[in-house]
Amino acid sequence: MTDRSLPRALRQAMPQAREVAVEVAKQYGVCIRPVPLKRLDVETGRWEVVDVPCGATMDAKCPSCAKRNRQLRMAQCREGWHLDQEPAIAPNEPNEEQRWLVEFRADLQARRDQAAALGEDTADWDAAIEGIDNEINEAGMRGSVLGRTVPKRTRSTRRRQDAPNLPKRKMANTTLGRTFQSSDGKVYRPSLFVTLTLPSYGKVRNGVPVDPETYDYSRAARDALHFSKLVDRFVQNLRRVAGYDVQYFATVEPQKRLAPHLHMAIRGTLPRAEVKQIAAATYHQVWWPPADTVVFEGNHLPVWEDGAGYLNPSTGEVLPTWDQALDQLDTDENAEPLHVIRFGDQIDVKGVLAGTPDTDQCIRYLSKYLTKSLGEALGSQAQRDHIARMVEALRYEPCSPTCPNWLRYGIQPKGARAGMTPGQCRSKAHKPDHLGYAGRRVLVSRKWSNKTLAEHKQDRRTWVLEALGQPNEPTDPHRYVWKPVPAGDANVSPLAVRLLRSVAERQRWRTHMAQLQAQADGQDPSATEGRAA
Template structure:
């Protein structure tokens, strides 16, 4: 509703006035309140009462919700800090399976048996396959890792012989530890140093201020393929690192974009190795992409493969069925002279820094690791015109590059994608790797090894919750998991107040918490002061 007072003001004056909703959002941001809360209906089974509860959106991106992004960043900083310089072995004991998990696994086994029987009888198994796929997703969502039946298809194996153009690496005998070496100083003090490592990709052409000097000679295709497979290169580096180190190296790493738009890696490593060895490992690390060739365009423009139900995609001219993904890989395996589609390596620029626990350097590295976590990889697109043109060329190079075996772009090169279905079209893959804000990198932005801090991210969140409750003078009582029933709120539900009202309520609640915490802190400081004066008297 428009304020009558506003209508009395001149139009030019009204246009300069901020919107009330924007002011409410700014106030919410200042108080750390989520500005995109998700409204849910909660039924208290003890009282039978329904209520509307606002749940924070939890977005890690500052562009969507700065307060939630800030909380996520501080949570990651705490996770990094707690695990970097552990001096005791972490102990990870898997939880006992609950009733729901047992039931899901038993039901999954029963459906699998039905599917096997139907397959032997020659019956259609499509419906059972769909049910199994849904059950596998439920099993993962229920808090279980891995596949119930293990690997259901044979793994394709290739020669493990190292490339002739890659240097060999030393290999130490593995020891059952995650802790690095300690060093004794002349004064008897023991030090346990760790490492902060930065790895980058090679050059694709000369750049100045993050922009190619000559865009025509800049290798955009190689840059695009490196970005698409960067996560695999990181995996190889960790494997090589552990082989050379001789122990179960733990790490906390983040992936960020350079100004030239190439992803690079910052990694906190528990323990230390000689700098020369780290650089040797980076130089010897590579990843080969054994996919069918994607350099020769077969179908383009209006001449695209045609979908036929039950057969798959057909050549529009001859009507022949295109090779499936597995058939294309079989053909690749049979070719003794075949070369990988792409080989990705790190660049020569490797930065290695020793860090000691509790030093300003450690705090600075942790802040640096989390510096860009609240920003998308593509936020570097907001530069000047030359930077935007560079980004447009890079995104254009990504458009038709296959990002995975299921990518629709394989049709462009005469191959049916894995799991092909109707409606697929080259250049319109929905994977996040092809979205401008991801710049080809579809992996996780934060990479944390399993034994890093001896806690899951959920446990770190619980630590933070416990600290807040203790600061408020409350105890964290366990909640009966069966007490509440949660339901989504339908769009347009009249029981949900306007967003501005909900935000102001949350702001008021936050103010009440802060006032209570300040009161408790002042009271505690007063008690400490009284005790000190009493001892002095």
Template sequence: MTDRKTPRAIRMAQPLARDVAEEIAKLHGVCIRPVALRRLDMTTGKSEVVDVPCGSPLESKCPPCAKRNRQLRMAQCREGWHLDEEPIITPDEPTDGQRWLVEFRADMQAKRDEEAKAGGDTSDLDAVLTGLDIEINEAGMRGNVVGRTSSKRVRSTKRRQDAPDLPKRKMASTTLGRTFEAADGRTYRPSLFVTLTLPSYGKVLNGAPIDPDAYDYVRAARDALHFSKLVDRFVQNLRRVAGYDVQYFATVEPQKRLAPHLHMAIRGTSPRAEMKQIAAATYHQVWWPQADEARFEGEHLPVWNDGTGYADPDTGEVLPTWDEALDQLGDEPMHMIRFGDQVDVKGVLAGSPDADQCIRYLSKYLTKSLGETLDGQAQREHAARFVDALRYEPCSPTCPNWLRYGVQPKNAKPGMVPGCCRSKAHKPEHLGYAGRRVLVSRKWSNKTLAEHKQDRRTWVLEALGQADEPTAPHRYVWQPVRPGDPDVAPIGVRLLRSIAERQRWRAHLRRLEELSANPQAA
């Protein structure tokens, strides 16, 4: 009997035209999730809808944008790793608008001070000053005019007795490492590639615990939550010991066992033994209330009362606020995180194959979320247990999970439920790590990521023979496009337009390459 497909089966087997368009867009490097924005030209009055790339760094959402972001990060890492001249960062001159904002804030501050001396209510003026500080930052100025305005709890900085001491060298005002001269007279300026990991929580095989019941999931979850703070401490200790303003480019990735670890390109070099000593001496203490024993769980949860906050549902006793809970802390922190014994330190020379390999390794997983590296049923079950351990761990002072342990979260509000925190630290794809995936020091390449992106744009426009003319800073006004706007074409049409434009660019670039290779062809 011949197996013949019905017309319906044949039709269902055909690919969707929209899916084909997306595949072609990916091949041509076109964003498959463009954001439609309306651009109003304040000079000519012309209004048009412009497709802006979504800019997602994750391949699962938009492969072309993720690939472009990875290439930008690789360029940023390469340009800053082996600098032989000090990066010069000169602040821009303030604009007239910035000067006016600061002068207006001075007037408001004077009125607030007069009102305070007279014993009046300053709440309205305080709100105005807070809004002005936000406006000052949005206008392109860093920091706060009056510095810190809130009191910060200070704890002793004395090192723990169980942590080794570190030497402290006199700081030199340089970001460049030492140079070495070889016997043949050549000068080398080596740098470092360092990998730091967390300690063991139990024996693992192929990324999953051999005995899940013996694996310390609670400690693993807390270490992941506070890993970014540990990295900050390492950089502080590194600069004290190195004696100069160490610059770095680092990425955070998951190990196969799902614990975060750090790859760091460091400008300059230090002895390997010293780097391992710094890692061993680095720790971070979390001075939070205890979160080991649950007081409220299930349906037995604190209730919200207007004016007082959350209270015990049985006794009506108001739970201690965040500040009151901190006042009751003892001499031991809730948690202390340290690096593990595995520290890898490698010397790297500029322009060497090792440098290129390290740069590729640094950016290897940037297009994937932490949870996208799961392989096999055992590892998926391990990830599920890890996420379950994270569910009720407090991730910040404002986390609703504090209610479970009898403490009101900072800035508590009605509707908070333990186990329902919206922070990305609790999302399965982040595996407890809520910090930035890429860590770049301020004086690394002397450019921001936006400036690296502009360099790429300038190169393309010059190759296409189009000048990237500077425009007035306030010439264009960008506005989001509302759903159903008649000026916005269907997504399929927008993709096809972008593909056609990208094809024209590439044809022009290929023609230019042919002319440069064979000038007589012109």
């Protein structure tokens, strides 16, 4: 009897076969959104279609890839937390492509300078140079060939009177921190696990404001937008007080009230009272033009004019550019920062020793929410309403110098162009999934584990191949040529078929791994047949 002969209501209750294939793929850790790419083997001349994992980091997009990314981050955190030897980071030797790009960049610069000396228009040369600079970064080189080409704006470094001063120790050339020796001669190298939160914006109950009318959504929005800068300032202060190059692995996640907060694994240790003092004395001032008084809104918005920029719709005057607005701010002796962000009073500092259950617990806690979006909807309608109000508070808040929302306050955004509209910024900071925080979810210092994330991924691949008895020889990077597959390509099988192929391959891997484990445990490998899944 086929499903066609069943009653309609019963047929509708049956799951779709493709949906079942997707669920099985999730069960086996297979990417459910594989990207098909055409690969040419230049040695054999053979073309084939290869499924490449999508690499998503969020469960909502691909649970399998998100789980692998989380496990990779956990390994990265574990390897770097309690290092007992200084990491040796030496830059790679430049390859031929990188050398050629820099040489070509030098030639373009010389031609541009020559054109400028002759009084010719250099716009085309500048565009070409900008393109090459982007290629230089994409080719694996950090920074700019010429360094900083625009003078940095400097402001007084005098601390605010409402912030306590911090001690400053002489810097030692180390990343390891102190060790302690017990009476029996055993050496301990403790580290820290620190949690930092933002201040209160109003009384909350179960993560929801008791009185939404008095809850300070405006301040909450600005704090979320500039939270990453506050974290940077905390690290700077931490290193100055500690007296060594403190290394850290940190993750940012939302509290129930939607405010971002930080969990940080720190290599080395300081007194708890000192860490709390550093957090209390850390602040970040946002020196941006005023954005509290609305100048243009509704149908009364600035008008774009080619060659001039945005104009006042009433007077026809050109609005001040971003740089002009900052110049005016610099010359005003009575100017105040647009916003000052600080940490709240809730600061947790915990000592952690290598190889203890506390270490594993903290690593799990650090990675707990890495696969969840910041604005993932919570259960109740009150919580969803709270998210909606937070998103609305962020709607017209400038998130960066290039944000279109600056037009609302009478200023042309940096790099202004036609079509900008306040309230329609495409930055992820304004999206419900991010709730104002547009920074990275994982913050790792350069000398944490002495490896890049790609190297950690390669370590994992090497372990799997060795366990499966497969060769792990380095692949010639010039052997394969990759190309995207056009939509509707007949050589690409339906998604369900590709998923099932990957599931079958994963089943073979699991069976082989189970047999190897059985051999290691002295059992009969044939007994594992059919039980590997």
